[in-house]
Amino acid sequence: MQFLPVNRQDLEARGIDQPDFVMVSGDAYVDHPSFGPVIIARWLEHHGYSVGIIPQPDWRSTADIEKLGRPRLAFLVCAGNVDSMVNHYTALKRRRHDDAYSPGGRSGMRPDRATLVYCNLIRQAFEGVPIIIGGIEASLRRLAHYDYWDDRVRRSILLDSRADLLIYGMGERPSVEIADALSAGIPVSEITYVNGTCFKASNLEDVVDFVEIPSFEAAARDKKSYARAFMVQQENQNAMNGKRLAQRHGPGYVVQNPPAQPLDQETLDAVYDLPYMRAAHPMYEEPIPAFSEVAFSITSNRGCFGSCSFCALGFHQGRIIQARSHESILREAELLTRQQDFKGYIHDVGGPTADFRFPACDDQLERGPCPGRQCLFPRPCGKLRVDHGDYLALLRKLRRVPGVKKVFVRSGLRYDYIVLDKDPTFLKELVAHHVSGQLKVAPEHVSERVLRLMGKPGHDVYSAFKRRYSQANRELHKKQYLVPYYISSHPGSTLEDAVQLAETIRNEGVVPEQVQDFYPTPGTLSTCMYFTGMDPRTGRPVHVPKGREKELQRALLQYSHPKNRAMVVEALQLCGREDLIGFDKKCLVRPLEGRPANRGHGKGGTGRNGPRPAPKGRRKR
Template sequence: MNEFLPVCREDMEQKGIEQLDFICVTGDSYVDHPSFGVSIISRVIEAEGYTVGIIAQPNWRSQKDFTKLGRPKYAFMVTSGNIDSMVAHYTVALRKRTDDAYTAGGKAGKRPDRAVIVYCRKIREIYGDIPIVIGGLEASLRRFAHYDYWDDAVRPSILVDSGADLLSYGMGELQTIEIVGRLAGGEDIHSLTDIRGTCYLTDPVNTPYGGVQCPDFQVVCRDKKNYCKATKIQMDNQDEITGRTVLQRQGDKMLVQNPPMRVLTTEELDRVYALPYTRTYHPMYEELGGVPGIEEVEFSIAHNRGCFGNCNFCSIAFHQGRKIAVRSEESVLREAELLTTLPNFKGYIHDVGGPTANFRQPSCTKQMEKGLCVGKKCLAPTPCKALEVDHRGYLELLREVRAIKGVKKVFIRSGIRYDYMMEDKDDSFFRELVEHHVSGQLKVAPEHCSGDVLDCMGKPHIEVYKAFAEKFYQITKKLGKKQFLVPYLMSSHPGSTLKDAVELALFLKEQGIHPEQVQDFYPTPGTVSTCMFFTGLNPYTMEPVFVPKTPEEKAMQRALLQYFLPKNHALVVKALRQAGRSDLIGTGQKCLVPPLRETYGTAKNAHTQKAGPAKRSTHDGQSGRKNDFGGKKNSGGTKRPVQKGRKQHPFVKRPK
């Protein structure tokens, strides 16, 4: 039976360890499962022959937890956990959350705001100049000067605020192996300036030649056009082949981002998933009821990484990259067989997916030599002519998994890219998806119906979703099944006017869709959409973009997506009048809502109802939604807290 890594002195003594080589500090409870980034990184370090311990959710108000394992021989490795600590703590309406699925017992408050910064400063206070390496989602997405929604201001690189020595961005296995090896070999951490996939601060005189420089931190704070320029430079240099060294002045220091680390090969990714994880939470949490975040990933399998879909509101491309990495069929099948031996397995594999479940090959062959196209998308607004679509490998993998003895059903719950499916001339995958891999509902993400808004999102136009939905229901009917599409929708994204929101409400009425869940756009670091939100400009065209920002404006857009709810009635009426669409208020077939008097009886009553729904509608409405940090099933931090009953990924990712 696999053992957990040391979490206390007693564990060290039992293993005969006097001093640990490395200590990993995380903002999550300790779950030793490959869906948790710190678990992967700690096991990778262990596999290199070093001793490593875990300090999970230390009390940052004292030194006790930070000293319980002693001083590591080489370095501290620090992460906020699977998601950004600010997203973990606050809704899009900036209200404090009461739950945290990555914490034992599910209760919020066990990690600080801006956890990476707080942990690093405490380590510095205790241990002085000991080497500190930061990584995971919070660090990765804040590596440059970035707009911070919670401060409503531009903050410097997290390297500046944390005082850490080195930042590992993206999927960190390869750079971690190089970092720990060189530190153990006696190199000073300040000399590790040539490792791909890392960032560091240096005196300007030591700035390496050949890089592309972003506008300075002080400049992007006051000039939004320069903020856009910096965003475009950063986004355009995340490919392992075309990406250059990126520079940005941070006060009296120069931030250097080395080119991205190469994507893991299939053999390397297989080895990562073959490491000796216990695949559960540490037993010290048993009396608290365990860690909710394990529930949906416990019987799920990640078969890929990366996403060439590259939606503007998602940070997967900025963190994981657009190039697809895949595990071998043999590796996935071994994990599936392992799942059947676990005590709580009931025969159902909840997912064989990833950031985008049906990506199992490059978008085209030329990217393997020339990299992915800079400033272009493979699927939006229309599929690239060079796009190569083939589901045969993924389909064969699913067939083999569902044929394993003890497996009753294999579901796909992570994002399916339906526009990619519609480009496949072979319907085999579509048919078998509907027949074998839908658990009653298939979650997909058209997000909006307005062409202008979808262009700002970097998504295909709504006609593609309509064609997909028609085909889905045709196959479903032919099979005699009762299955449904659950469309994810987003309100208040940059580019979405009140008229666009009305258009979306009419689309929902036409399609007979009554969404139970909608999400207000959450401007998190590391996305093009967040740049639009902050600047009011599209960084790729420099054209103005309308941005809904006031609480009432955002509430009206969100209410229109659920126009059928009585609590939204008064606010929807107000929104329709403001949008010049009073014709949609009435009892006719084409109307969205009846007049206020019909529902509330008197004008006086109607007036008293106005403020209530408007105020309540400013909440994020993300029940069961994944956040827009991008996501994946295996490390770092993708797409907000996990909620029971939903498939979640540490990088919080949302369906495509």
């Protein structure tokens, strides 16, 4: 095994005069299946194509772009595992000081809007070379989309990047199909038939079986048109029967072919069985933080039928679960035990949702996910298959692998799916063997109205799970804690809702050191609500917290931080909830100097020296 070529010397050592493809990535080069660009490069290599990689090129000149020469077939461009704007900016649009996908966690190793910048550099250096863009940044910006950082609707990234083709979703199938077509001499302008891709068209004369959605211009000036375009796109995110979509942009069109078919288990196994080095390239002297997080973790599945409004997984990976076989996962576990730094602990076995191992129902394999309906919300579908048996059997096998001391589950677990399981065995074994002191789950909010907009179950479902989790820990004589994740300022959330959430946090004794402020990223239903001020499913208006209110809602979730005290007081006064300002045990914050206060005498109040501490035994998040 060896790393992919990163310079001319590497190409010469392999006897490659001209690589078939050159992959340009916004991430540092870590040869591991958790890094999307590497998966595609290795998959193409598996199919007989030579691939070089240029990680994090200097975008101030074309020198790095030119170092592997002109590829025989095409450049492949990916901004990295994360949208470059999300990578660079917080939800408050403040510049981040680090980048987990860069050596030493340093920021500034990739440009804003990396896909556009890299493509323009390639056009400067190599006239006429085909450029194919992919990855999360391209996938979620494939048609007209609201851009939070510009606060406007932007054109398809296919046009702004001047690329020739765009691969959206998971790219294994379309990348090989495109490679075979290019290798056969088909011009890139004629490769318009590959599912999972978008292409440019001057007219629609040769496009068949399509639905035309509101144009970029209409979506940019009229929010109802934008909402209609989004909903049609979401309803056709179905590999089994999704329609081809066409959207006018000025004098031409961007056409989105139907999604690529999900990978069958044999193919998914083959993807993860590729000869990855499972290490950062030796050219780096500093560690890559993102790799440290996943070095001893195993991806067991893809896709998610949870369909949370604020999540783009359904728009990118799709709603149909694709799971690796036990044999493939066990082979990877055995590989981990031979790694020099492996200490016996598998940090995670999961994916977008760890405990989903099958499609939601048998119908999905024939017709795909039901348009306009969700599997778990607002109530679980009667056809939903609730079964943790396969996942439980997998975890038991992993625990028996020689050299493995402990197997943890740290990626997303759907607590509402666990609650639906009438067999308590999975939860008991999870608590007994697979929790590392605390289990993180995501109830997200407590307001029933906000939860409905989020596509999340009612708070009573989380309360039921919390009771069962606590009971399982008591029965097993364990002291393991539940860490709930909450989102502030989601569309639909008012200040009153945020106060209700803050009171719940107070009652639960949780002290969240980090809060997930709602982030309007491309490709989500919630972002459509944020931009349009309406629920696109119903057309009803939705309150959208912005500006100062957004900051106040975030402060309420961290009411115990001294720096937030003035904002918490301001928010409570705006809501008419001065009863929560004072020294009583129910109060969230003590008053500002010179202000009247609620001076109750209950135990555990805030006191004069600061906020009430969390109860003993609780861990800070």
